Amino acid sequence: MSIMSVTICILVVFAALLGVSIGLLIKRKDNTPDHLDAMLADINRQQSEMTGRLNSFAEMQEAAKGEINRTLSERLESVSKNVTHTLQESREKTSKTLGELGERLSLIDQAQQQITALSGQVVELQHILDNKQARGAFGEAQLADIVIDGLPESTYLFQHTLSNGKRADCLINLPNPPGPVVVDSKFPLEAYQKFKQAADEVEQKAALQQFGQDTLKHAEAIRDKYIITGETADAALMFLPSESIFSELHLRRADIVDKCRSMRVYPVSPNTMSLTLNTVRAIMRDVKMREQASIIQKEVQVMIEDVVRLNDRIAKLRSHFDQANKDIEMIETSGTKISRRGEKITALEVEDSKTDKEKISDTTNDLLSSQPD
Numbered sequence: 001m002s003i004m005s006v007t008i009c010i011l012v013v014f015a016a017l018l019g020v021s022i023g024l025l026i027k028r029k030d031n032t033p034d035h036l037d038a039m040l041a042d043i044n045r046q047q048s049e050m051t052g053r054l055n056s057f058a059e060m061q062e063a064a065k066g067e068i069n070r071t072l073s074e075r076l077e078s079v080s081k082n083v084t085h086t087l088q089e090s091r092e093k094t095s096k097t098l099g100e101l102g103e104r105l106s107l108i109d110q111a112q113q114q115i116t117a118l119s120g121q122v123v124e125l126q127h128i129l130d131n132k133q134a135r136g137a138f139g140e141a142q143l144a145d146i147v148i149d150g151l152p153e154s155t156y157l158f159q160h161t162l163s164n165g166k167r168a169d170c171l172i173n174l175p176n177p178p179g180p181v182v183v184d185s186k187f188p189l190e191a192y193q194k195f196k197q198a199a200d201e202v203e204q205k206a207a208l209q210q211f212g213q214d215t216l217k218h219a220e221a222i223r224d225k226y227i228i229t230g231e232t233a234d235a236a237l238m239f240l241p242s243e244s245i246f247s248e249l250h251l252r253r254a255d256i257v258d259k260c261r262s263m264r265v266y267p268v269s270p271n272t273m274s275l276t277l278n279t280v281r282a283i284m285r286d287v288k289m290r291e292q293a294s295i296i297q298k299e300v301q302v303m304i305e306d307v308v309r310l311n312d313r314i315a316k317l318r319s320h321f322d323q324a325n326k327d328i329e330m331i332e333t334s335g336t337k338i339s340r341r342g343e344k345i346t347a348l349e350v351e352d353s354k355t356d357k358e359k360i361s362d363t364t365n366d367l368l369s370s371q372p373d
Contacts, residue, residue, distance in 0.1 A: 139185035139241040140169050146270060147172070147183070150277030155284060162232070166225040169239070171232075172280060175287045178233035181280075182226035183273075185239045186218040192245050195252075212256040215249060215267075219260040227264060235264040237276070243269050 147156050147170055160171040162182075170183040191214050195207035219238055226236045238260065240246045246269035250257055260267055268276055289296075 135187050135189060136185065139187045139239065142241045142270065143170055143183060143185045143239045143273070146273050147277065150274060151281060152284075155280075162226065162228060164225070164228060168226050174233065174280065174283065178235065180231070181233045181235065181237065182222070183237040183239055183268075184222050184226060185241060186215075186222075187241055188214040188218060188245065189242075190214070192242075192248065195248070208252055211249070212253040215253070215256050216259060219263055219265040219267075222265050223263045235266065237273070238265050238267045239273060240267055240269055243271060245269075246272070 144158060147158075151172070155173050157171045157173070159167050159169065161167050168182045169185050172181045172183065174181055188211060191207055191211035195204055195211055198204040198207050222236050222238055226232060227234060240249070246267065249267060257267060
């Protein structure tokens, strides 16, 4: 309730009391002037007291109003500071969060672009694999990359035509034995895809059967075209560009792998082809070492002769050092004798019984007698 409302209520109460008092005065029949005067005086007194109380109450209300206004001002100021600080923190956090969100959105956008590019590459690869000629070119290109990375340039040929007119994807020039080895790329993809997409066991079995027949047909073609007695090695490699096809062939159709090996046609995958090329490189290095064995032996013989000659020269140098040591010892001996003779000369005492001429003669004789023969 506001101060104005309280004041109005008090005035209403005062008016009601005043009306009641006047009504009581009017109703009383025995009212005398003195009594009326006393009553009026009492009413005036009460009115004065009520006015004083109202004024005191008004002052108290004003003081309370001022205190309330001050308290409200302080609280509003505190709330304003808190709200400002909270808004500042919220703005900073929001700015930081938006920055992080922007960075993450940028990363997501980059990832989306990469996924889109990868999807395009997958679709392009799928188109390549769906076409037999493009699939064959893909396998040949993969084979060429592996061979180029694994062997020196002078040890292989691509698309080499043999004496029977057949063109090999790759010919590795190994020395005899075993001789040049043909590597031909094959990609039995259709039956493999049917096996992976089979809905039940019957379809899987039929697809595996077709997969084995296609692989065996490729192996027979390689045997008939690329194994030529006297021209190539008696074995050839069938390059399968897919690791999954190679794994499924060994896992599901090991019998086909055995048949291929019996025809001297060995299936290889990209990984096993790299390992095979490491072996080939070691064989070529061993052959080259054998070819240069005579040169190495000759060089070793020359080196042995140089070592013998070096030992002779060291022996001569040692003899020179020995002779020099002997000469140094003789020089040291002569120096010692000269030192001793000098000491004798300095130790001579003057004798009264001999003349100076006789002393000199005696000293000279001593020196001459002490000389070596």
